[in-house]
Amino acid sequence: xxxxxxxxxxxxxxxxxxxxxxxxxxxxxxxxxxxxxxxxxxxxxxxxxxxxxxxxxxxxxxxxxxxxxxxxxxxxxxxxxxxxxxxxxxxxxxxxxxxxxxxxxxxxxxxxxxxxxxxxxxxxxxxxxxxxxxxxxxxxxxxxxxxxxxxxxxxxxxxxxxxxxxxxxxxxxxxxxxxxxxxxxxxxxxxxxxxxxxxxxxxxxxxxxxxxxxxxxxxxxxxxxxxxxxxxxxxxxxxxxxxxxxxxxxxxxxxxxxxxxxxxxxxxxxxxxxxxxxxxxxxxxxxxxxxxxxxxxxxxxxxxxxxxxxxxxxxxxxxxxxxxxxxxxxxxxxxxxxxxxxxxxxxxxxxxxxxxxxxxxxxxxxxxxxxxxxxxxxxxxxxxxxxxxxxxxxxxxxxxxxxxxxxxxxxx
Amino acid sequence: xxxxxxxxxxxxxxxxxxxxxxxxxxxxxxxxxxxxxxxxxxxxxxxxxxxxxxxxxxxxxxxxxxxxxxxxxxxxxxxxxxxxxxxxxxxxxxxxxxxxxxxxxxxxxxxxxxxxxxxxxxxxxxxxxxxxxxxxxxxxxxxxxxxxxxxxxxxxxxxxxxxxxxxxxxxxxxxxxxxxxxxxxxxxxxxxxxxxxxxxxxxxxxxxxxxxxxxxxxxxxxxxxxxxxxxxxxxxxxxxxxxxxxxxxxxxxxxxxxxxxxxxxxxxxxxxxxxxxxxxxxxxxxxxxxxxxxxxxxxxxxxxxxxxxxxxxxxxxxxxxxxxxxxxxxxxxxxxxxxxxxxxxxxxxxxxxxxxxxxxxxxxxxxxxxxxxxxxxxxxxxxxxx
Numbered sequence: 001x002x003x004x005x006x007x008x009x010x011x012x013x014x015x016x017x018x019x020x021x022x023x024x025x026x027x028x029x030x031x032x033x034x035x036x037x038x039x040x041x042x043x044x045x046x047x048x049x050x051x052x053x054x055x056x057x058x059x060x061x062x063x064x065x066x067x068x069x070x071x072x073x074x075x076x077x078x079x080x081x082x083x084x085x086x087x088x089x090x091x092x093x094x095x096x097x098x099x100x101x102x103x104x105x106x107x108x109x110x111x112x113x114x115x116x117x118x119x120x121x122x123x124x125x126x127x128x129x130x131x132x133x134x135x136x137x138x139x140x141x142x143x144x145x146x147x148x149x150x151x152x153x154x155x156x157x158x159x160x161x162x163x164x165x166x167x168x169x170x171x172x173x174x175x176x177x178x179x180x181x182x183x184x185x186x187x188x189x190x191x192x193x194x195x196x197x198x199x200x201x202x203x204x205x206x207x208x209x210x211x212x213x214x215x216x217x218x219x220x221x222x223x224x225x226x227x228x229x230x231x232x233x234x235x236x237x238x239x240x241x242x243x244x245x246x247x248x249x250x251x252x253x254x255x256x257x258x259x260x261x262x263x264x265x266x267x268x269x270x271x272x273x274x275x276x277x278x279x280x281x282x283x284x285x286x287x288x289x290x291x292x293x294x295x296x297x298x299x300x301x302x303x304x305x306x307x308x309x310x311x312x313x314x315x316x317x318x319x320x321x322x323x324x325x326x327x328x329x330x331x332x333x334x335x336x337x338x339x340x341x342x343x344x345x346x347x348x349x350x351x352x353x354x355x356x357x358x359x360x361x362x363x364x365x366x367x368x369x370x371x372x373x374x375x376x377x378x379x380x381x382x383x384x385x386x387x388x389x390x391x392x393x394x395x396x397x398x399x400x401x402x403x404x405x406x407x408x409x410x411x412x
Numbered sequence: 413x414x415x416x417x418x419x420x421x422x423x424x425x426x427x428x429x430x431x432x433x434x435x436x437x438x439x440x441x442x443x444x445x446x447x448x449x450x451x452x453x454x455x456x457x458x459x460x461x462x463x464x465x466x467x468x469x470x471x472x473x474x475x476x477x478x479x480x481x482x483x484x485x486x487x488x489x490x491x492x493x494x495x496x497x498x499x500x501x502x503x504x505x506x507x508x509x510x511x512x513x514x515x516x517x518x519x520x521x522x523x524x525x526x527x528x529x530x531x532x533x534x535x536x537x538x539x540x541x542x543x544x545x546x547x548x549x550x551x552x553x554x555x556x557x558x559x560x561x562x563x564x565x566x567x568x569x570x571x572x573x574x575x576x577x578x579x580x581x582x583x584x585x586x587x588x589x590x591x592x593x594x595x596x597x598x599x600x601x602x603x604x605x606x607x608x609x610x611x612x613x614x615x616x617x618x619x620x621x622x623x624x625x626x627x628x629x630x631x632x633x634x635x636x637x638x639x640x641x642x643x644x645x646x647x648x649x650x651x652x653x654x655x656x657x658x659x660x661x662x663x664x665x666x667x668x669x670x671x672x673x674x675x676x677x678x679x680x681x682x683x684x685x686x687x688x689x690x691x692x693x694x695x696x697x698x699x700x701x702x703x704x705x706x707x708x709x710x711x712x713x714x715x716x717x718x719x720x721x722x723x724x725x726x727x728x729x730x731x732x733x734x735x736x737x738x739x740x741x742x743x744x745x746x747x748x749x750x751x752x753x754x755x756x757x758x759x760x761x762x763x764x765x766x767x768x769x770x771x772x773x774x775x776x777x778x779x780x781x782x783x784x785x786x787x788x789x790x791x792x793x794x795x796x797x798x
Contacts, residue, residue, distance in 0.1 A: 014452075015461050022455035022463070023649060031450065038443060038618060043729075044435040049720035050729035052429065082492030082620065085638040085648035121638025121647055128637055220649060227492065227620040227651025244635060247495045247519030256519060257495030258435065258613065260620025263654075330460065337460040 015337045016381045020315060020374030021170050021198060022339060026266070027223035027375065033269040034225065037262035045259050046250060056261040063268025067230050070271040071196075071215060072206040079231045079251045080264050084197035085121040086244070087216035087231035088164075090255065091193045092125040094241030095162050095214070096134055101242060109161035111135045115147055116357045117172075119195055122164050135159070143359050144308035145174035153184050162191040167199035167215075171341045171354045171370055172307030173316025175203060182211030191239060197221050197229075201274030202282065202313055207232060213239045217271075219263065223375055224270030228263035231255075281375060285314035288373050288382050293317055295386035300393045306355060306368055315373035318355075320364045321389075324396045329369060332392035336385050339370050427727040428773040432614075432766035433563050433591055433706060434731055438657070439616035445660035446618065449653035456650045457641060466652045473659030480662040481589070481608060482599040483625050489632070489645045490655055493622040494590040494611035495519035496635070498557075500624050500646065501586040501607040502527075504632040507555035511546055511583075513538040513569065514749035520557050520588055521745075527557075529749075535700040536567035536750050540577060547581040554583040560592035560603065564733055564746045564762055565697040566706025568592070575604025584630060590614050590622075594665030595672050595703050606630050610662075612654065616767070617661030621654035671767040676704030678774050679765055683707055685778045690785050694756055696747065705769075708747075710760040711781070714788045719761050719781075726780040730763050 017025065037059055043052025045060045065075040081087045092112065099109045114126055116138045126136045137155045141147050147165065156163070163185050168175045178194055185192040193214035196205055200215075201222035207215060215232040219225050233239050233254065247256030274281075297303050302322035321329055326340045341352040355365035373382070429437070449469055454462030456470045475485040491497045494517075502510055502523040510527035512520055515536060521527070530543045538558055547554065556578040561568045571587055578585040587605035592598060594615030600608050606627050613619035626632065638647030686693050686709060696708035711719060716732035723730055733744045747757035763777060 014465075017453060017462060019455070019458055019460065019462070022458045023453065025453040026450055038438050038446075042435060042437045044431070044619075047431055047434045047729075047731055049717075049731050050431065050724045051427070052431070052729055053434075082496065082651075083648045086492070086636050088638070089636045089647075119638065121636075124637035124647065218649075225651075225653070226649060227654045245496055245499050245519075246522035247498070247517070249518070256522070257493045258611075258619055260493075260613075260618065260654075262618065263620045327459075334461060337454070337458070337462045339458055339460065339463075 015335050016377075016384060017337045018371050018373060018377065018381070018385055019337045019339050020372035020377075021173070021221075021313075021370060022372065023220045023226065024223045024374050025376055026225055027270060027273060029273060030224055030266045030269045034262040034266040037265050041261070043261075045261050046248065060259055060261055060264045063264045066268035066272040067217065068232075070201060070205070070275045071217075071232060072208050073232050074235060077232050077235050079233055079254045080259055080267075081229045081231055081255055082227055083229040084195065084216045084218035084221070085229075087218075087229045088119070088121045088193075088195050089125050090231050090241065090244050091214040091216060092122065092162065092164055093129065093244060094254075095191055095193070095239070096129050096132075097242040098240045099161050102240070108159050111137070111157055111159040112162050112164065113137045113139060113152065113155045113160055114164040115166065116140050117145065117169065117354045118164065118166055119170055119197070122166070122195055126164070141357055145169060145172045145306075145358055146308055146311065147176055147181070149177060149180045149184060152181060156184070156188055156190060160188070160190050162193055164193040164195070167194045167196040167205065168203060168313050169307065169354070170198050171352060172318045172358070173198075173312040174307045175199065175311045175313065178205075178212065179210045186211040198313060201271060201278065202315075204278065207234065217267075219267040219270060222270050222274050225263045225266040228260060228267050230267065282314040285373050288377060288379060289315055289317055291379065292371065292373070292382045292386060293319075295383070296389060299386070299390035304364065306358060306360065306364075315377075317371040318368055319371065320360075320368045321393050321397075322364075322367060324367050324393055326367055326369050328396055329367075329389070329392055332396060333388045336388055340368065341370055427729060428776040429729045430763045430765060430769070430773060430777055431729045431731050432769070433762060433764035435613050435619065436616045436766050437768070438618060439661045439664045441664040442617050442657040442661040446653045446657040449656035452652070454652075456652055457639065466650075470650050470652055470655050473655045476659035477610065477623055477662045478625070480593060480598065480666050481610070481625055482601060483627060487600075487626045489624045489626065489642050490650060491622050491624060491646055492620060492651070494588070494609050494614070497609040497611070497622045497624040498588055499523045500632065500635050501609060502555060502557060503635055504645070505555050505584050505586070505607065505630055506633055507584055508552040509550060509554045510557065511543065511554060512557045513559065515562050515567075515746045516557060516559055517563055517588060517590070520559070530558075532749050534751055536562060536565055536697045536746075537700060538569050538574065540570065540573055543574065544577055547577060547583060554578075554581065555586055556583050557586040557588065559588040560598075561589075561595075561703045561706075562697075562746060563591045564744060565700075565708045565750075566591070566703035566764075567697040567700045568596075568702060572602060572604045579604070591706075592703065594662070594669070595675075595705055597669055600625055600627050612658035612661060615661050615665045617658040618654050621651050621658045623658070668767060672704045675765050675767065675769060678769060678771065679705060679707055682763065682774045682778060683709070685774075686781060689778070689782050694760070696750065696752060696760055705765040707763045708760050709763060709781075710756045711785055711788070712756060712759055713792060714759055714784065716759060716761045719759075719784060722784045723777070723780050726776070726783075728777050728780045730761050730777070732761055
């Protein structure tokens, strides 16, 4: 399983990958860690009767500890899932269903608070709860994409069970003030769930310092494999959930199904690498990101950045090119892989609900692209992207037809 | 029979892996497909070229997995595994009442705890007359879930008759085909299932991926909500490399299905050898139609846990039942439903073979079994004498 983007003279060279918020390439070190568990150590980790099972189970437990260490948790608080979507569903519906099934004598808890800009899987889980009779408050964000703590506080009621807030945003990259949200929640006995699919491994997260009770992590967003994620579930004080998927009783009954050993091992290794290299990588990505942003700003009049400039993921940009429809810009730059926003909804034509929630006019929202720089991007790639995007924007802006198509990444 | 193409796990060169119903080694074709897929690195929902390449891969894989069960590509919903597929079928089909055979996997039984169990006979077959009675007794919209082959005993259910009965009463029929797929030829129309569950890692694909196959016009509500992936039936970024591995394994399984004829001969030879050694040994479900690879064998008087530990020391890997619950104590609900006497049930182990199993694996097992049997019998005789 070899090779990153090969920029030799092959005309089929894949485009430069600048969509690291959609998914990331598996780090070769992660792949190396996973391979033995696909091939020779293929045992079912729940087979307790023989050595194949023991070898797999040991590897899963090591991976659990590695993920826990990334967020300051205990290994016993890590529940493996099939991804962040499942983890978010499990956290939100699981907590609500448990509260309904085990009502407290003194206090009804049937209210959930979240943000209007959350990922679809959080919003859809909340919508499902509303259909089941729970109340949900969707708190709007400020024009910079951040939640104002006083607004969030005002949404809390004595019936509030859970607050769910994205750690870092998948489209606009903004980093929410989790520690502040955590303090608000802890003071009121409200559970805090955070979807950290984009944040884990990119920025420091500490479940203790931030008072986080539930946290979703995705493997494929941090250079690990697809098909695996984690829900952190606090043990002290214990957070109780009803499982969405029951059966063999794996993962302490919270998530049944045979654990995919190689995927768990990959996620563990990815977490360990991220923990080791986070500071250095973040500073490198910030440099690349600023180089890209300033390079483009110099050449594209009226270019605007969506979302707070400072409190955002190191590799993320969300930029509006005035007067240019984002899909046309993307089409004009086939040699770079970028997107208009969330991948799961990017096949749809409607403008991003996230950008609308920032109060941006449709014209600005419709001209926004997302650029996600990652571990394997280079300064040369960034410069190439600046050229391709600026040239395309110039031609599209002057209605001069298809641009950028002549440029290819092989020239680097 | 050569093992040239089959993976022989390195660590086990002198181990006999006979726990294929727990998980199977990755087929080399699946490893190759996943290697290629990992190089694509795109989110299948992204519209750029990397994303489209990942999307093409997922769609090609969809057709290949569908072909394993004679279904059209669009009938496949990719999920994280058999457990999730069973939940999606039972909970997503939106039927008010659920009937399940008493020998279903825990992932079916626990998906709908209030489901009504349909008893099985001593051979392990679901009692069709009981099913008919239950179907007739209650007019509410109903889902019937009966597995194709049992994970502990290999007993194959009369699924097409179950389907006919269910459909005659307007019920939806779900069939968990996790253990059968890849071991016997499988056609969803012949089974008569409206919903069919598949798992990749049981047929030589990677763990962490499975499929629910939909036939006809079953409306499915998603369990897991979010982005609109899998036509809104299952949210979450598709595990493209895993799906590619699943498809390659499914293709290889279909191509090499004949290997299971030889596996059946090995299994039959194994059982004959055990019975020749020990006339008191019991082969559970021996009178029933069974998968060619599975044998549930009781060594009366010796607890299953004792047996698997002794065999493990000899480098022979078998299990005391389903892997997911093998850490638990308590008798198998499958063997209890077959009205096996509790002492026999407690002494029953599962031996399961696969496409690369060899005569040497079987010999190794029989020798280990014989040695333990003689030791235990010697102890029993000493005890009598004392």
